[in-house]
Amino acid sequence: MTVEPAFIHIVGIGLDGEAGLSDTVRQIVHQASLLVGSDRHLSYFPTHPAQRLILGDFNQAIAEISLRLEIDPKIIVILVSGDPLFFGLGRLLLTKLPAEKLIFHPQLSSVQLAFNKIKVSWQDARVISIHGRSLDELTKTLQQGSDKIAVLTDATNSPSAIAHLLESLDLASSYKFWVCENLGGEQEQIRCLPITEIKSQTFAALNVVVLLKDPAVTQPINLDNLPILGLPDSTFISFSDRPGLMTKREVRILILGELALQPEQIIWDIGAGTGSVSIEIARLCPNSRIYAIEKTSAGSTLIEQNCQRLQVENVTSVYGTAPDILANLPAPDRIFIGGSGGNLTEILDTCETALKNSGVLVLALATVEHQHTAMEWLRDRTWETNLLQVQLSRSVPIASLTRFSPLNPVTLITATRDIISGL
Known part of the structure; x- marks a missing residue:
């Protein structure tokens, strides 16, 4: 030739x-x-x-x-x-x-070889290179809960660095951690190792990491070691297809403060999702009754599972769409709205009718449009209103260094219904 x-x-x-x-x-x-x-x-x-x-x-x-x-x-x-x-x-x-x-x-490619060695299909895998790059994309992908992730590493962003990152993110999901070294060579080595072991090991310079989410495994919890306030996000079982859809711990703590909780109250948690806010309230106020309203059957089931997981008995999971499903619930002393399903104005109208005098309404809003809708609704009412814009970042390890990874910004609106307006 x-x-x-x-x-x-x-x-x-x-x-x-x-x-x-x-x-x-x-x-x-x-x-x-x-x-x-x-x-x-x-x-x-x-x-x-x-x-x-x-x-x-x-x-x-x-x-x-x-x-x-x-x-x-x-x-x-x-x-x-x-x-x-x-x-x-x-x-x-x-x-x-x-x-x-x-x-x-x-x-x-090394990724082809890696998936074939561990005998897993990879047409739906996320492939990320952190070779000479930051860990930002990998962090976001882990937070999103991708099922299969292949990672091209380097000497700094090594398997050990990935293990430290995975541990620091406090994910509810569990990942099988494969390290594939010297693929195709005489010193090839394919191992699935626990994170604790990976953190303390060094590996061949030529390696690929494969992370496989195990949907059947949720991190175990020890109830005796849980804090009174501010449960870690990993405490809660989350949506398998939307693992990041949860009121984050730091925001949850602020919401609990804004609600100004007292004993023996009726509380509505509208758009309860995984039930994280409801469960935090229930643990703080065991003599109160919390109604966790969720429009999806998957969410309603998650709320029940999380209540069982944390041995909480004063939360009632209510499956249905607000505001219609609210009609048969007892009048609340406190209302938290974490999701509205596009019915925010109608939900607020129902809450105005139902909320007791001197009651407190707290909204957590992720979009400017919903914030505008809520403020327009409150404008002509005599309720005392306070806004809190929450922009938080969590520290994450970058090899031997540390950087901050931002959470999605949230606006908290707290409205207190005075006695006169309720007459």
């Missing part, structure tokens, strides 16, 4: 070196007049007669390749890992060199 000159061949290669190349690609490499790659990649061809260019500074190397292409249009081969267009050098080459001069010869 004779290879045409004046083209640049980008050849993906694995840890098995030349042996893993097809006959066609091997012939292309053998006819190269310039061989470009890292020390490791070039070492796979120790007797190759071509000139060699070590990939150190990518931009400098590409400039040299471009010059060679102009003055001496021979066969140039660039050796890279796996698939050049999968988090590889190929994307950079396409921005710096004429696309019509580039020919790609991909090898199996």
Whole structure:
């Protein structure tokens, strides 16, 4: 086979070196007049007669390749890992060199190899590179509760760093943690390890982490070790498809304060979701009765499961859509609205009729539009009103450092119904 000159061949290669190349690609490499790659990649061809260019500074190397292409249009081969267009050098080459001069010869990617080694389909996996990048995308993906995540690591963002991050996020979901080292090589090692063990280990530089969510496993809780106020988010079983849909611990504490709770009250929690606010109230006020109103059957079931999990008996899960479902409930002393299902004005009208004199209404609003609707509703009423804009960030580890990851901003509106307006 004779290879045409004046083209640049980008050849993906694995840890098995030349042996893993097809006959066609091997012939292309053998006819190269310039061989470009890292020390490791070039070492796979120790007797190759071509000139060699070590990939150190990518931009400098590409400039040299471009010059060679102009003055001496021979066969140039660039050796890279796996698939050049999968988090590889190929994307950079396409921005710096004429696309019509580039020919790609991909090898199996490390992610392909990893999923095939652990025998899990990966067409629906999230693939994230933290090689020379921040952990922001991985943090968001974990918080969203993605079922399958493949992570390309580096020396700083190592499996150990990922384990520390996973632990710090306080997720309700549990993940199986696979570390796949030296894929395709003689020292290949595939292990599923507990996070506590991963945190204290070092791994081969060439590794891929695969995180698989286990929907059947929820982190166990020890009731004796739980705080009186401010339960960790991981305490609650959450929606499997929307694990982040929960009033976060820090915001929950503020809501409890704004409600100005007292003993032996009737409390409505409208749009209760997982029941986290209701359960916090129930634990603080065991002689009060809380009605957790949720329009989805999945949410209503979660509320019941979380009540059983935390041995709370003074929360009643009410399945139905507000405001219609509110008609048969006893008049409340306190109302919290965490979700309205698009019926905010109608819900507020019902709450105005039902709420006892000197009662307190607290709304947690995530959008400007809902905040505007609520304030318009309150404008012509004599209720005492207070707004609190909540913008919080949690610390997360970044290797040996720490940064802040913001929670979604929330506006809390507290309205106290005075005795005169209730007459």
